[in-house]
Amino acid sequence: MLDLFNKLIEDFPDGLLIFDQQNKLLLINSAAESFLKIKISEVKDKPIVSLETYPNFQPLAALLKENQSVFRKEVALNDLVLQVSLVPLKKKGKLLVLHDITQEKIREKLKTEFVSLVAHQLRTPLSAIKWTLKLFLDGELGELSNKQKSYLEKTYQANERMIILIKDLLDVAKIEESRYLEKAAAVDFVKTIEAVIELYQKEIKQKEINLVFEKPKSLPLLTVDVEKIKLAIQNLLDNALRYTPHGGEIVLKASLNKSKNEVIFMIKDTGIGIPFYQQSRIFNKFFRASNVLKLGIEGSGLGLFIVKSIIEFHGGKIWFESEENKGTTFWFSLPLKTG
Known part of the structure; x- marks a missing residue:
């Protein structure tokens, strides 16, 4: 049985490395040897500090030192692009998985x-x-x-x-191509939101939407690519208007999260919502929910992918809650730059 296990590990197409609790390398299969251009005879039982002397291992050593789970993190390694996952092995060490996604x-x-x-x-x-x-x-x-x-x-x-x-x-x-953001500048986030709302006054009046913007008493200036942040808010507001029926309500809110040193933006609508079974795909390129397609509402399915990319490029996060036929709320956070 042990021989079979060893053969499975050795022949596995992904690179596999197993470390003990002291971060010493116990096992490395052929795929990992090929990716990292190292031999097991050279590295077996060596700690991470020693493995750092091998140039191809340096990007992985940084992940191992953090001592946290990693899932499908992309790492460039010479002419390869690897998807790296780090899995703790319940008081027995950790497993490093290297999946080649170069092609x-x-x-x-x-x-x-x-x-x-x-x-x-x-x-x-x-x-x-x-x-x-x-x-x-x-x-x-x-x-x-x-x-x-x-x-x-x-x-x-x-x-x-x-x-x-x-x-x-x-x-x-x-x-x-990672060339989307332009030069960042300090901006008034509230005025940025108001500028976007102004663009949609005609649509808001036509649909008789009750639009509310809850402003904070004050907010620090945000250092962002203002045109891209405007586009993110615009896409979210455009969706809210498009999917909220006549006479519905849209609430926008900006606030400061002092504990995390970040600004939070929220937009809540009383629209058609997103079917629960499709919510995991909402940020995928070209995805459009089944209820939207049935209603024949036009769109490219790219807006939320673009919004997510903009927010993450700025070091922020985006999340949402939605219930079909009741509405959707999106939030995103943007870090305040310090120093």
């Missing part, structure tokens, strides 16, 4: 580059179509009949949706 990352990069190229190529002609349609609709190229105007208005709206989709795709491409 997946290459495919993702190629896909991102393709999407970016196509989006860039489409953006210019779509803009030209937009302004040509605008000339017709404004009567600059002659008078239109009501029927002609109706057709052109529908075409203009469809073209606008395509422009928004292209912008979202370009944002996603930048996020995946």
Whole structure:
């Protein structure tokens, strides 16, 4: 039985390393030897401090020293990208698992580059179509009949949706290439929220939404990429307005969490909610909930992915609670920069 276990460990496609309670390396399989370019004869029974002398082991040593569970953390190692998990072994040490995702990352990069190229190529002609349609609709190229105007208005709206989709795709491409955030500056968070609300006054009045913004007495300035934070709030408010029925309520709130030295933003609606069984997928690219699809509400399924990326790029967190047919509440936190 022991021989079978050892063979399973040795032939396992992921790299496996087992450490004892004193952080000495007890076992390393062939896959881990290949990834780290080390031999078991060189490293067996050595503590983490000694293993740090091997260049390929240094990024892993930092994780092991933290002595905390790690799940699928990406680590770049020369020409490899590894997904690293660290699992405690109940008073017997710890297991380090190395999963090679290099090929997946290459495919993702190629896909991102393709999407970016196509989006860039489409953006210019779509803009030209937009302004040509605008000339017709404004009567600059002659008078239109009501029927002609109706057709052109529908075409203009469809073209606008395509422009928004292209912008979202370009944002996603930048996020995946880690070149999304621009220069950060100190901003008044309350004024930032108010500026976003002002953009939606027309939609708020049309749907007779009772919108409430609960402001704090004071907030420290936030050091952020203000345009990206505006976009995050805009996407959340846009969703709340889109999925809240006529006459519903939306509450926004900004507050200070002194114990964690962070600012909290909340947006709560009385909309259609998110089905419980689909809530784990809400931040996935292109995901749209089944109840949204049934109602035929338009959208790209990219907004919440972009919001999550923006908040996490700033070192914050985003979370939510939702109940179908009752509403959804989103929160995000942003750390206050010190020093």
